[in-house]
Amino acid sequence: MSAAADRRGLVLIAVAVAVSAALVLAYLAAGGSSYTPAKVQDPCEPRPWRNPQGIEEIAQQFSLSALDGAACELGVSRETLARALATPESRDRFTRRYGINDAQLAEAIRSGLLRAVGDAEEAGALSPLVGVPLRETLRRIPVEEAIELIQNARSLLDNVQSFLGPAQGLLEEFLP
């Protein structure tokens, strides 16, 4: 083979290397190595509250904290538990998959609710004057009621709000 033909061959290889490297570098520079789903937070780690305004937002943050606490207890992500509580069928699938019974689930939810009270106090969203009786109520909540509470996610929120309901007057008074 002639020297010119050899040279053309080398040029072709060099061009292939250059073009391939350029593409890989361009895609890396554009974020190709980090285009992945966002990692969910460990539910056992504290999650800062974001300046809730009004009862509804407090209730929402409260239920999210409760989910975090319950998920931490059960060793699953907050997101997995939230989907499990979406419907009775999804809750059944969840308990079967993780091999837990309703009592364990209720206990975890109760523990989550207690953590939510603590988080609310720490965030300055709930006065300790409200927190103390609320804790007592949650500690005494019967298992059946806790199960009922988690039958569906809507009732979870409604019930969280209903816990706050009797103390609403106090809350409005003691909200920071």
Place this chain on the structure above:
Amino acid sequence: MSDAPRPRVAALALAVGLVLADSSIVVLALPQIYRELDTSVAGVTWVLVSFNLVMALAAVPAAHLARRVGPGRAGAVGLAVFAGASLACGASTELATLIAARCVQALGGAVAVTAALELLPASVGSERRAVALWAAAGATGAALGPAIGGLLTELVSWQSIFLLQAPLAIAAGAPILAVARHEASTGILAAELPRTGRPHVLANLALAMVSAAIAAALFLLVLLLIEGWRLSPIGAAIVVSVMPLSALAGSRLGARVASARARAAAGAILVSGGLAGLALLPKAAVALTVPPQILVGVGLSLVLSALTETALAGRAPQAIHGGWTISARHAGVVIGLLALTPIFTSDIAQQRREAIDAGTAVVLDSRVSPLLKLDLAQRIEGRLESERGRVPTIGPAFDPLPSDPEDRAAVLELRGELQDQLDRGATHAFSPSFLLGALLGLLALAPIGLARRVEL
């Protein structure tokens, strides 16, 4: 050109293109077959694997058979078997019968393709031209296969891919019948056949590695487009047609470089570069798949033709050595599919979970009202269940949109963020498999580099 009629050359090229297109033509139909035949991703992969495996195992024995009974007779019978098996594929209602028919299809195809290489030199005047035409017909068929399969799947059905092949195979076989009749009148004795030389091990090894990488590019890209990004088969067919168009440009580029080793090395590098690009997509956007596809397309035309030429150069009989190249290419496809499918299926399951978790976090942390949030959670859970482990289309979970303008805007924003997480998961799920494909392409550089120093 010799005195052989043009229709015979066209028929032989059609036969080679048709059979070799079959190694990839059902790629775009796989998602529909997967759903209609109610199977798994791993199960449906066997529609591809079975054909390529039988081609890999049968190509060399088929070439020997073609030389013993006469290439005309072997080619005509091979195409008839291929046509019959294609009809059986199209009529299949179960995965097992489809796979069995694919095996028979590959047997007939292996005989037809190797017989075509034996018949072509007499038809085009020289062995060199015959090899070039044979390789080009095969590369064109393999490259066009997915796009044609995608169009037929969308416009008609996946069955139509196979049903259309039957008359085409018969049309390709008709001009070969004249040769078969001539052979029948003269007869061919096995004792007259010369001894077969050893195959070019390094070129065939490199062919297998590169074919594994190319199979990864085609199979995974199609699955990413259809299953990950939810394109229709016709949309995916248009997108992946970038590869054969680039291959066409690559063949012109290759004609200017005499060194087969340089073309093979450059082609392998480009295939690997393209696959690495697909592994590092910075966004779920169809346009971003175009540059990597151009690299893979140009690369595959350079490397496949160069390695096929090298494997056949100065070796006789051509049909047997052609059989070795067919065997190596299809073995590579099988290895690529079998190695990558478990990695890919496990990755997509993991990424699906992570994407759904990330999407749920987006919903939970959003500013929409709690009751709307819970309602959405129920609808999204319903979508996930109905999609049976696939990457879900989340849009319908948000319908109907709230009438309140503020809620509506918040829900639309939420839908966008949730879809972004799912797109990220679907795209990222393919990255390790694309990277493995890129590695296989780079590994092919070892036998390509050694081929000049060690002549086996």
